[in-house]
Amino acid sequence: ETGVTQTPRHLVMGMTNKKSLKCEQHLGHNAMYWYKQSAKKPLELMFVYSLEERVENNSVPSRFSPECPNSSHLFLHLHTLQPEDSALYLCASSQDFRGTYEQYFGPGTRLTVT
């Protein structure tokens, strides 16, 4: 079982659709993250959860809504997205949310908004 899994791996959605991205970690970690990776831009941290509590919301538009029902699962609910939201969305986990701990990344979901 790989450490951090993400589904789906690819997603195409229209601007009026609602979809969700799922992340699961099998490492027993307490912190989980959502990142956005766009071409020609640095990796952008979106949300951080520690023990199911959101500890960071990095000025992300409300059309992105995270959910962390337990320390192993993280969702990103998407609605009324814009074409500029097309990107690779990465999930990561670490032992603790403090930056001193190594983060383990999933393979990402390639999102295309049409």
Added chain:
Amino acid sequence: AQSVSQHNHHVILSEAASLELGCNYSYGGTVNLFWYVQYPGQHLQLLLKYFSGDPLVKGIKGFEAEFIKSKFSFNLRKPSVQWSDTAEYFCAVPGAAGNKLTFGGGTRVLVKP
């Protein structure tokens, strides 16, 4: 807020050449430093990390990095690259509060066989 600069966006070199990628950060209160690598079609994964002790850190696949506190730098090196080192490399440093990692913009390295 912490900022991380990777000066080279693209590097092209031949096999057996030496590689050095620069990384500079703005906030020096932390000494936890990371390099991550993303091989084509693969996950971002840790290449090496520095927490304390010897400022010359050795990682996987023959990579090493040197922490120079006075220069706020953590440059990555490999004496002799291979075609399989073709990847994107990211430097990452915790923020001022010690939480969250700030990533540099990444450097795409292409090693020609």
